[in-house]
Amino acid sequence: MYKTRFAPSPTGFLHVGGLRTALYAYLFARKHEGKLILRIEDTDRTRFVEGATESLIRTVLWAGLEYDEGPDPNNIDLEIGENGPYIQSKRNDTYEQEVQKLLDEGHAYRCFCSKDRLDEMRKEQQKNKQAPMYDKKCRHRPKEETKQLMEQGVAHVIRLAVPENETLRFRDSIRGDMQFKSNTIDDQVLVKSDGYPTYHLANVVDDHYMGITHVIRGEEWLPSTPKHIYLYRAFGWEEPQFAHIPLLLNKDKSKLSKRQNDVAVEDYIAKGYLKEALINFIALLGWNPGDGSTQEIFSMKELIETFSLKKVHKAGAVFDLERLDFFNAHYIREFSAKEFADKIYPWLEKEEWFKGTAEDLHNEYAYKFLPAVQTRIKTLAEAPAMIRYFLTDKMDYDLSLLEHEKMKITPEIAKQALQACAEDLQNLDNYDEEDAIKEHLIKTIERLGMKNGQVLWPLRVALSGEQYSPGAFEIVMLLGKEKTLDRIAQTLQKL
Numbered sequence: 001m002y003k004t005r006f007a008p009s010p011t012g013f014l015h016v017g018g019l020r021t022a023l024y025a026y027l028f029a030r031k032h033e034g035k036l037i038l039r040i041e042d043t044d045r046t047r048f049v050e051g052a053t054e055s056l057i058r059t060v061l062w063a064g065l066e067y068d069e070g071p072d073p074n075n076i077d078l079e080i081g082e083n084g085p086y087i088q089s090k091r092n093d094t095y096e097q098e099v100q101k102l103l104d105e106g107h108a109y110r111c112f113c114s115k116d117r118l119d120e121m122r123k124e125q126q127k128n129k130q131a132p133m134y135d136k137k138c139r140h141r142p143k144e145e146t147k148q149l150m151e152q153g154v155a156h157v158i159r160l161a162v163p164e165n166e167t168l169r170f171r172d173s174i175r176g177d178m179q180f181k182s183n184t185i186d187d188q189v190l191v192k193s194d195g196y197p198t199y200h201l202a203n204v205v206d207d208h209y210m211g212i213t214h215v216i217r218g219e220e221w222l223p224s225t226p227k228h229i230y231l232y233r234a235f236g237w238e239e240p241q242f243a244h245i246p247l248l249l250n251k252d253k254s255k256l257s258k259r260q261n262d263v264a265v266e267d268y269i270a271k272g273y274l275k276e277a278l279i280n281f282i283a284l285l286g287w288n289p290g291d292g293s294t295q296e297i298f299s300m301k302e303l304i305e306t307f308s309l310k311k312v313h314k315a316g317a318v319f320d321l322e323r324l325d326f327f328n329a330h331y332i333r334e335f336s337a338k339e340f341a342d343k344i345y346p347w348l349e350k351e352e353w354f355k356g357t358a359e360d361l362h363n364e365y366a367y368k369f370l371p372a373v374q375t376r377i378k379t380l381a382e383a384p385a386m387i388r389y390f391l392t393d394k395m396d397y398d399l400s401l402l403e404h405e406k407m408k409i410t411p412e413i414a415k416q417a418l419q420a421c422a423e424d425l426q427n428l429d430n431y432d433e434e435d436a437i438k439e440h441l442i443k444t445i446e447r448l449g450m451k452n453g454q455v456l457w458p459l460r461v462a463l464s465g466e467q468y469s470p471g472a473f474e475i476v477m478l479l480g481k482e483k484t485l486d487r488i489a490q491t492l493q494k495l
């Protein structure tokens with residue numbers, strides 16, 4: 001059975017790149033009826049952020065990416081699955097035991113070089129335009145000396161003894177045949193001077209003991225893979241299949257950064273993006289079903305059916321927010337009126353002006369105006385501003401909005417137009433059809449001898465109190481007779 005994992009570090013919110021890694025791992029596991037593990041990689045205590053583990057889990061589950069093994073979302077001190085603990089800081093004994101085996105067999109060694117020596121070496125290498133690498137001084141230290149230094153309690157790290165003078169080859173599911181000269185691979189630190197393992201040691205030990213068959217992760221980890229493979233070999237373990245997925249890029253093709261985009265999934269949730277849209281969008285960043293398919297809209301079920309690591313691209317994928325908006329608008333339009341009302345209610349509740357209840361979105365009037373909102377917004381966060389004028393009957397807006405220089409609308413023109421509208425709309429009975437309203441109001445405009453905009457602009461403003469809203473005819477229809485006449489009257493009173 002195939003088994004993969006998502007192994008984030010709890011250093012902050014889940015990054016959109018992390019969500020994509022988690023998604024691909026999830027799709028792969030589900031497609032092959034395998035298993036997905038969530039493992040928290042918190043070996044770097046200096047970057048640990050309180051609460052980040054909980055938030056990562058919450059976000060992964062928000063996106064619908066349920067895992068088969070990992071920390072229990074209800075209490076991360078408990079676990080789901082038999083290969084735990086799934087939080088690395090709880091697995092120190094295992095790492096200690098395993099690294100001892102490497103030391104005993106000569107695959108790892110203790111390194112006593114001071115920080116000053118290492119810094120000096122790095123500077124020298126930089127000066128000579130060489131890649132920074134440890135010079136292996138301690139690898140060749142006589143055993144007796146090592147013993148003495150240990151007895152003296154000299155601080156040290158444990159390094160992997162990377163084989164020399166050979167070429168390491170492996171096949172990446174996405175990038176194909178890879179090769180690295182072993183002499184370019186640093187003798188990686190496995191255990192830090194504080195006794196804690198590095199990412200490399202913990203990651204390999206855990207992948208092995210958790211039975212991982214496929215490692216799916218971001219391309220930024222590709223340079224670490226040779227070190228990992230040498231570790232598998234040193235332990236005498238079978239290595240998993242690796243798949244490195246391409247980087248996410250800003251529009252200018254630089255690596256996706258906070259400076260140009262929001263990068264935390266939480267930011268997108270807070271802005272009113274739906275999980276269906278985010279998943280659809282993210283899935284297509286670096287993957288498509290190929291075979292000439294032009295399908296863009298994918299449900300999770302369809303993604304599971306069609307996903308294949310073989311179809312993941314090598315080239316970086318541009319993070320194009322307009323496309324995300326396109327997907328979000330699409331999924332928003334898929335909701336029934338009732339579903340839409342339920343989705344936006346939490347957003348309304350956050351608004352100070354909203355004093356109502358959920359009922360205000362679940363009645364005949366609301367079901368009439370909600371589609372006008374639903375078909376116009378790109379994110380749920382945009383909904384309250386558009387709903388406001390349907391739900392607040394007291395019109396309280398800056399009257400200068402009625403004026404319009406280009407259309408030559410003065411307060412006097414606005415007043416005349418609104419008076420005529422009030423009279424004529426009083427005589428209209430059919431408020432259910434936009435065309436009927438239009439026909440009726442066109443006559444008003446003709447009677448006044450004004451330009452369309454000179455009547456329709458002030459009318460629309462009087463009804464919405466906003467600079468932008470659906471057009472006048474539509475808004476008259478959605479508000480109905482009583483509200484329409486009342487709102488016009490409110491403005492006329494002030495003019």
Ligand code: GLU
Nearest residue numbers: 007008009041203217221
């Ligand atoms: N902890 C690493 C990260 O934060 C995981 C890399 C891997 O999947 O091996 O991305």
